[in-house]
């Protein structure tokens with residue numbers, strides 16, 4: 001089967017700004033694929049290129065095996081959900097959801113039947129008569145989803161769709177979105193700057209940095225085997241150690257939860273002595289900030305460990321298998 005999306009050496013420049021700069025990627029049918037990166041890294045432009053809202057400067061876009069580089073948005077089998085919902089405020093929920101069917105000339109009874117079905121899928125059965133203004137943010141975003149899914153696109157693009165919601169609601173919606181995507185079997189391409197969101201929902205994630213993909217992997221591989229310092233720091237948090245400080249060559253990432261903190265100064269392999277700068281109690285875990293040779297390292301441990309006072313001498317130690325060698329920056 002052909003890929004849902006194929007980007008081949010794709011670039012989109014705005015004057016001197018290389019928003020997307022030679023991106024290659026393949027998204028499989030039925031995949032939940034995320035594009036993750038800081039603000040300005042090019043992920044939204046990449047999504048807009050796939051949707052046809054932006055024209056590439058160079059390269060090719062293939063959708064389900066067809067060259068789509070020159071197709072206008074409406075000729076692509078793709079719908080988009082935006083952060084700001086973009087619902088019609090004067091129409092009720094049912095008509096908003098049924099809109100795409102109305103444009104295609106589907107009769108009223110049929111389009112209302114399908115709108116009700118879609119509303120049930122997004123857990124909004126019975127809300128058809130309300131206007132968008134009478135809904136909460138989370139409910140509006142569900143209406144936007146139902147509206148984008150009603151004409152059964154093969155590909156759904158989502159641009160920070162949960163960005164306007166508070167944390168708790170966002171986490172609930174993440175679980176629902178993933179379940180919905182699984183039950184529909186539609187390919188989702190999801191843009192976010194929230195690494196937790198990308199890790200929890202995606203089959204694979206592309207990490208963007210300055211218009212390029214820095215690493216493309218499963219969430220677990222990204223977290224456990226970051227290839228570069230940028231990825232190590234952006235996906236989760238990481239200590240980056242100069243090899244010279246620990247008797248090695250190169251540069252290494254070490255996750256805070258892989259470091260043990262013990263009171264007192266001890267010598268030995270795979271450990272460093274330092275001073276406890278700060279302790280943050282986080283509930284189930286406690287975070288320790290430790291100064292080692294002028295560098296600040298972070299360790300996280302279960303809160304069941306005995307308390308350590310700020311200013312105390314401590315020793316950090318780790319299993320050498322937890323060290324991840326990083327590629328030297330391009």
Ligand code: ATP
Nearest residue numbers: 014017019037038039040041042043044045046193
């Ligand atoms: P954010 O999370 O803030 O949306 P992003 O990773 O999605 O960031 P893009 O929106 O793709 O990043 O922007 C990438 C770069 O391209 C930025 O420097 C941005 O200012 C620039 N850019 C995007 N659209 C345009 C445009 N229409 N004209 C000029 N520059 C643009």
